[in-house]
């Protein structure tokens with residue numbers, strides 16, 4: 337048996353004048369979890385897409401699987417036959433197909449005689465792989481109607497079902513980004529079983545603890561160059577990893593002091609309810625950042641969409657400085673006009689127009705408000721505003737005319753945030769605002785949210801990432817069964833947040849590796 341499952345040797349990729357990968361080499365060994373990390377735009381997804389035939393590599397590189405060369409450009413079917421499976425960052429699901437169809441497409445086993453698909457067998461196979469992941473999503477649900485966590489579970493289950501014992505490499509490109517801690521622990525339990533057979537995993541992630549706690553080795557890309565390849569993670573600390581990623585230590589997060597808000601009335605949410613949320617009352621003061629969290633379907637993830645008029649509410653009001661919104665009768669445009677804006681979790685489905693430029697995406701909400709006769713904006717002001725946000729959030733490349741679809745995932749997330757921060761809202765609602773962003777960009781996003789708070793904006797952030805919530809929030813409200821079950825005050829730490837979400841289980845290490 338070859339001691340290298342997947343060998344990548346001297347692979348480069350150029351987009352126009354942009355060299356996304358430069359002579360990258362790395363080796364994934366049988367039965368290991370190999371993390372591939374780097375800042376946003378460092379080339380991780382490009383490498384994954386070369387391995388599955390989505391992008392051709394520049395001439396000169398080699399890819400070897402189990403000792404035999406994989407011909408470049410990779411033909412997708414050949415990659416699959418050689419045991420390469422990938423869960424792309426976009427998850428690659430067909431939204432108007434059901435869960436079972438998404439899981440089984442391309443794998444249907446038809447009856448030899450009638451050529452009919454044996455749906456009972458397909459359903460059983462789909463149910464089995466979802467159960468392994470602890471995912472209870474209905475098989476007949478349309479994938480487009482699922483939340484991000486369930487969508488991620490379906491995409492992960494689809495890749496896991498193809499893993500043949502002892503063979504192949506599964507590539508997870510930021511697939512774990514929307515999983516909460518409990519599902520993440522579950523995911524690694526399964527992965528542990530998969531790699532124990534000899535199957536390998538190439539794991540692209542921005543969560544540092546996944547690298548230090550779960551990966552066996554790590555390769556670090558910086559601006560398309562592998563600055564560290566195949567490094568064992570044994571003894572590697574998060575601080576060392578940050579240094580490898582950024583080429584410097586992470587600066588301290590100095591939060592600007594919010595203005596004295598004594599006289600300014602809080603934003604008051606009264607009796608707001610929806611599909612999951614039972615009537616909820618809460619207040620957010622101008623300058624304050626309040627987190628809402630909980631287990632999936634506990635209601636926290638629905639709350640921002642109810643307040644923004646995006647999801648249908650059963651009742652309730654939001655009292656702002658100069659108006660009160662009846663959420664049942666308020667649509668998204670009226671909410672925006674009143675100063676209530678939402679940065680949704682799903683940037684591709686709800687957040688951004690991928691064919692439009694960075695600049696057009698950033699000015700779009702103001703154009704909507706303008707069409708309601710609220711705020712006229714001239715072109716020069718628009719241009720200056722776009723430039724300011726591109727710089728502030730360090731969008732790369734900083735080219736306002738570039739279509740958003742051509743940016744890396746993390747840079748798309750920054751544009752999404754810029755789009756809504758630039759409206760100077762009264763109430764800023766965010767759902768998983770730092771998903772898919774690197775450790776440096778996460779700081780930039782958190783700083784931008786704290787700056788908005790310092791300007792007097794009230795911020796409500798829904799999320800399941802305890803590290804993000806602990807860095808961002810003054811208070812955290814933990815939901816259970818649609819209600820606020822616990823309030824954590826005084827900038828709670830990550831462990832306190834996890835303990836409150838998973839009352840019975842607490843936080844354990846992602847993977848227990850033998851030394």
Ligand SMILES: Nc1ncnc2c1ncn2[C@@H]1O[C@H](COP(=O)(O)OP(=O)(O)OP(=O)(O)O)[C@@H](O)[C@H]1O
Nearest residue numbers: 351356376377378379380381382743744745746747
């Ligand atoms: N289809 C494309 N056309 C032009 N440039 C592209 C295309 N896809 C990616 N790029 C560029 O290639 C570089 C690497 O992007 P890639 O998506 O691989 O980064 P990444 O490390 O996966 O980032 P992230 O962590 O944000 O997902 C970026 O500069 C990006 O803008």
